[in-house]
Amino acid sequence: MNRRTFLQGATFLTGALILPSAGALAAPDAQPFSYDALIARAQKMAGAAYVPPLMPAPAVVQQINYARHGELVFRTQKALFSGQPDTGKEQGYPLEFFPLGMYAPKRVQMFLVEDGMASEIRYTPDLFDMPDDNPARQLPPDAGFAGFRLQEWYQADDWVRQDWVAFQGASYFRAIGADGQYGLSARGIVLNAASALPEEFPDFREFYIAQEPGSTPDTPVTVCALLDGPSVTGAYRFRMTRGLDRSKGVIMEIEAKVFLRADVERLGLVPLTSMFWFGEYGKGRMQDWRPEVHDSDGLAMWTGAGERIWRPLNNPDETRISAFADENPRGFGLLQRDRTFDHFLDGVFYDRRPSLWVEPITPLGMGAIELMEIPTDDEINDNIGAFWVPEGPALKGTTYDLHYRLHWLSDEPFPATNIARAIATRIGRGGQPGHVRPPNVHHFAVEFDRPSVMTQIPYGVFPKVVASASAGAISRTFSEPVPNGNVWRGNFDLEVSPGTVVDLRMYLELDGKPLTETWLYQFEAN
Structure with missing residues (x-):
């Protein structure tokens, strides 16, 4: 999947939670919100027909290509939780939003949660700096957002320039690691990847974002998300911790309740997505001047029996799925072990890309860690996937309860000390x-x-x-x-x-x- 075009998956849930309109960034009227209520909504939706998403002003949005989208810059002084006087919000991790564009054409609803009440965050064009001739000026007043990101703690010197987590496109999200660099992504769910059926990309259609009053840099930011797609619905809760000690990277504790509204041929839970073109081995070494090009160089697994396994990644000639059967694995992840700049020689800092480790909190049971490797001839394509496939068929009406942590670090969080x-x-x-x-x-x-x-x-x-x-x-x-x-x-x-x-x-x-x-x-x- 193209790393720039995967954003096409974002969608808008029509008729979900209608809040009164207001001209301010956050609507003054609010409605009660809880994660339990979001789960109940997702479960009810699973029993109803899927409603295709509404895309605002598609003719205009298609004119906002990659270059024109890059011209749209959120005005940081208007970020919520930035401590700026005109926002009316106290200090925290400043909250900014992504505009719609060709590769993110579907509106996602945003809500601010305070004291158990949710207020919709309204789109206004004056939130963004945009050239006079940019097509985005033709967007309707209710165009909405494509996603959001959180900036570094407002007191940090680089908070205006550096974000540490971003949600945009389908159910994709990513975070920086200990070296302050983005790389691979995670997803809410994977449906029918590398199967006989077309892959389905469900969407996070609503986000509910909360930062506690008086929070410190070590206080988690809580984000709840509503997932919806033709074959699945779900409710997710993210508790994301950054802190000022950046050597600790980003930690996300995630709870999810997933409901299947249709049979699924290949169901992938807790999925990770990355890029591997070539390493110190592989055919790509004669196709590019750099010694290595990859966001991750291997799949690490810690089995339920305690064995430590390392599987270097491949860029095959055809799509391949490798399955590693296990019971209650202790963890797995796509890692970037090579940290030597001279092995990459690239100004995009592949040597700083984060590793991503999955730590199950609730045991995963019987199943398999599956590694998906897709051919690529360039670095712009995310061609690697790793996810958990539970044992047994994924049938309509099945519910999955998930509770796990994602560690965005330079290395795995629980390295073995007694083996090399x-x-x-x-x-x-x-x-x-x-x-x-x-x-x-x-x-x-x-x-x-x-x-x-x-x-x-x-x-x-x-x-x-x-x-x-x-x-x-x-x-x-x-x-x-x-x-x-x-x-x-x-x-x-x-x-x-x-x-x-x-x-x-x-x-x-x-x-x-x-x-x-x-x-x-x-x-x-x-």
Whole structure:
């Protein structure tokens, strides 16, 4: 999916919660609001027919292309919770809004929640700086917004320039990590991705945003959202914590109640979405001048049985789904482990992109973590997905209760301390250097690092490489230290027929015990 066009999914729920009109940014009249009431509404909607969204002034909106949309700048002095006198709101995380545009054409309703009462936040064109010739000047007075974002705490020096969380398009949202950079996204739900049916993109159609009076930078911002689509409805509650200590990244505690109004072929819960073009391996290395291009370089899993697994990402020739069956996994995430600028050499700072880890609070039960890899020939496409697929068919009338945390950090929040982690995957011709290289033999070199573990290996001792393959034959297994003293490399050759797709598994072992996490990889022999 194009990283710029995925915004097309945002929609407007007609006839949902009608509040009296007012000329002010937040309407003076309000109605009672609670998360429980939102759940009840979502459940009632699941029993009714889906109402297609209303798109305001589509002929005008289609003229607001990527460049013209970029000209529309929210006036930060009008942000709610900015502490600015003309907003009438106290200090907090300033709240700003995204305007409609070609890639975000559907109106999303916004509400401010105070003391259990919800007031609609009204669109007015004077909220935005816009050139005189921008088509947005032709939008109707009730055009509405496409999404919202929260700026850094109003006392921070860069609050005007730096936002830390954004919701825009379908059920997509994202946050910055400890290095202050956006990268991958999360979604509310995934329906029929990489299936025989067209993928469906349900929408967060209403947002209810609350910041407690007298809150501090460590006080969570609470956002409730109403999800709606042809096959699903739902209510979500986000408690999002930023804080002034930016090394802690962003943490979101999420509760959700999801109701299926139709059968779904592939249901993906707690989904993550990212981009991988190529890394230190892969065909893209000859298509671009940069050494690596990716928002994430691997899927990390912590199984219910306690095994730590690392699966480097691929950019395949055709869409592939890999399923990792489990019961009550302790967590999983799409991580950016490579943090060396020289490995990217790019001013968009791929080395600073956040890692995103899912921590289930309520056990997920039986099911599988599924990894979706879609071909891409450029970095503008989100071609990676990871999500939980519960066991059993996803049938009309089924309800799903979710409670989990998302950690937007530089690294996973619960790293293992007693085993080393994989930090690089390298692939080349097999056979022994200095000899005739045999055909259809490929060499794999996987590097593992964790100083507290790897530096404890006695001098002259070489860990055992434990490797297996679903097809072909493995040979020449050996381990070797990399000269810096912390990193060890596990090596093996794989002989396999061209065109074969092989699932590989490997780890290093010392004295009969795992020394590293388990490295998994899906290799297509070409």
